[in-house]
Amino acid sequence: MAKGKQDEAWEFFGELLKDRRETAGFSQGDLGARVFVSGGYIGLFEQGIRRPQLDVAQRIDEALQTGGIFERTVRKLINKSPYASYFHEVAELEAVATRICEFAPVVVPGLMQTPEYARAVTVATHPFATEEFIEEKVISRIDRGAILKDATRPEYWVVLHENALGIPVGGPAVMAATLDHIVALIRERxxxxxxxxxxxxxxxxxxxxxxxxxxxDQPPTAYTETAFTGTLLDDPAVVKQAQRAYDLLRVATLSPEASLTLIESAAEDYRRCASTT
Incomplete structure (x- = not known):
């Protein structure tokens, strides 16, 4: 993938961090200990591979006595992102992930949404937003889904709760088209x-x-979300706990074949419903 302006900006952030850290006489491990992350993570920040959360940037400013330059830079880059502040790093990471495993209890995951479904979800959660805002959110979400068709696409495992099939987001026609889209993704492997x-x-x-x-080339992460915020987790013990929970989810699912049949059946039910309204 070609580098965008955001990538270049984060690389500049990393170069600045390395320069200020070395000027202060700190090793990566020294600085990591002061801001409560590993020295390896400081190295990933400096390479532009990982993006520090705002609170980490604030602690870096304090440790290096930089007068808030890293906090201001992170805030500026977050504000330029089309994603919510708590999700922008997740969107960056999914583009370089080798495997993504997702559980969706209510809503079809963003990577598998159609434009109409994404629009219905966005309007429901932002009922007073401008059309420009809605369109920007929809486009950014659909653009994310392009990684599934990229030559370097990640393995993508999804556990859907049956509730996600039963809630008619956008109405029967939109749901039918969305489930047809999921079926196509499955059949294309x-x-x-x-x-x-x-x-x-x-x-x-x-x-x-x-x-x-x-x-x-970096440790695994877990991401959890509530109605109003999300949390990116990278503590190895917590990530391991999340991986175990996901393994237990998979034990409880239908087989891939039975799941496909259920999704196709739900799509057909929505199609019939749409044709009678």
């Missing part, structure tokens, strides 16, 4: 989707969406 039936009842992840990401 771009994704592997399994479904947790409602009859399973309680399961290992009850509080919202979960995403796990693995990379070639």
């Amino acid at each position: 771009w994704v592997l989707v399994t479904v947790i039936p409602r009859a399973v009842g309680a399961h290992s992840v009850m509080e919202g969406p979960l995403r796990l990401m693995e990379f070639k």
Whole structure:
């Protein structure tokens, strides 16, 4: 993928960080200890591979006594992102992930949404937003989905709860088209989707969406989300716990074949409903 202005800006951030760190006489490990991340993460920041959260940038300013330059830079870059402040790093990481494992309890994951579905979700969560705002959010979400068809696409595993098939986001016609889109992705072997039936009842992840990401040259991460915010987790013990929860989810799902049949059946039901309205 060609580098964009955001990538170049983060690379500049990393170069500046390395310069200020060396001027202060700190090793990567020294600085990491002062801002509560590993020295390896400082190295990833300096290479422009990882983007520090705002609170980490604030601690870097304090440790290096830089007068807030790193906080201001991070705020500026976050504000230029089309994503929510808590999601912009996740969107950057998914573009370089080698494997993404996702659990969607209510809404079809963004990487598999159609423009009409994405629009319905965005309007529902931003009912007073301008048309320009809505369009920007929809475009950025659909653009993210392009990684599934890229030559270097990640392995993409999705566990859908049956509830995500049953909520008619955007109406029957939109749902039919969205589920048809998911079926096409499955048949092209771009994704592997399994479904947790409602009859399973309680399961290992009850509080919202979960995403796990693995990379070639950096540690895995987990991402959780609520209605109003999200949290990117990279503590190895926490990520391992999230991976175990995801493994338990997969045990509870239907087989890939049975899941595909259920998705196709739901799409056909929506199609019939749309034709009678």
